[in-house]
Amino acid sequence: MLAPRAAADDDDGRLRTEDLEFSLYDGDQIDLAPLVAEQLILALPSRALCREDCRGLCPSCGTNLNLHQCDCEQQARDPRLAGFACAQGRAL
DSSP, X not given: OEEEHHHHOOXXXXXXGGGGGOEEEOSSOOOOXXXXXXXXXXXXXXXXXXXXXXXXXXXXXXXXXXTOOOOOOOOOOOGXXXXXXXXXXXXX
């Protein structure tokens, strides 16, 4: 939703949750380019995959892991991040 910048002035100047729903404009014209750019970026996938079960490329040698298994030594994962893997339903 668009609102004039003057309508957003608040006494304390802090950002509220409700403010995140608004885009502000100055003057008589509205520049939609930033809004369109934001929506395009948000619509992009977080990572590009060739298919759903894609294993990707080896970060060390670049081997396509869908076609071949590489001989690179797998890095030890940071144990502090183990909670995130458990939250996603897989073990590190």
